[in-house]
Amino acid sequence: MNDEAVILVHGVWMRAFSLLLLRRRLREAGFHTELFDYASVLGGGERSRARLERRIRAQNAAKVHLVGHSMGGLLALQTVQHLPGGLSGRIVCLGSPLNGSAVARRIAGLGGGRLLGGSRQPLCEGLPARAPAGGVGVLAGTRALGLGQLAGIFDEPNDGTVAVAETRWAGADAHREVATSHTGLTVSREAAQLTVNFLRSGRFDAGAAAA
Template sequence: MTEHVILLHGIWMRAFTLQSLARRLRVAGYTVETLDYASVFGGIEPAIARLRERMRAVDAEVVHLVGHSLGGVVALEATRGVRKLPRGRTVCLGPPLRGSAVARGLASVPGGRWLLGHSAGALVDGLDAWTGSRQVGVIAGRLPLGLGIAIGALTSPHDGTVSVEETLLPGISDHCTVAASHTGLLFSAEVADLTVGFLRAGRFAPVRR
């Protein structure tokens, strides 16, 4: 059975930041692609449309999604209540699913909302509880290193940008935390292993080396 993974980056980032994770997923046996989108000037709606288009176009029986930060929001919204998409699972890495204190702090200062661009609404307000058919797993970081500490009132534990509390969305299948910063989630071998475990079984199991 052919299983494909589409990776999505977060705000202010580009697809090249996903290459380390992509390599690890390919070693695990998946075909992998990265989806680049204009997180500020385009926002999540065009990204959602592009993701659905790519999911339908992929020649694979199973299409999994792995989104970092805002990319996790895009992944959930692209598959919420939509029929005739390939089956698969979704893993979100450090996603501000309940809304972001850092985004709210940034939006409150002059010019801050401009920096968030068309993704401001999703980041400030967060998402409704997950009721989709796809299993969703969330990996949150608890290493408090990042510029977000100076912008928003983050509740501990957090990864320097997103608090663990902000990643806990009702309706998801599983949740775990790792000792990684927000950006560090992309380069962690443990995160990659946990992601593979969830894509295979729909749950996070302890990493064995």
């Protein structure tokens, strides 16, 4: 049995390979790590949650953690909130608009709801602040490079796609800003190290005592 497993969940319009570098860094840190691929637009939300739940249950590990980028963080939390018995490990959300996304609402309002598909509701509305027992950490990017910045949506700190305020979820145990863009959170060495710290201790500070 592996001591700790991590399932990585990608964001909307992406596929699992976008998290290959993060997977490698988590493996180097000693975690058994695998990718979860799902149809973020064409697939229904219930079907994706059911598939992720089955993947969680299939892990032969003492603890199972989830790390989700953008919509992947929302899907991770939605799944755990409906998971009987909860999650044995922790969740890290990278640039996830847990309070809802202004960019997603702009896209939907312009008639582009089909571009969001099964991810539309959580992206537009966010999630209720019901934190799982294991703990949730959120990383937010502050380098404004992305669709939202180009469209002039933000007048506040953001990563180009998601505003920092959209990631400040009341159900989170820890929140940290990283000087990178929305996509950059998936390849940032700092973000990877902070993720490792939180999965191990429940805090982003290196060497913190277990929560």
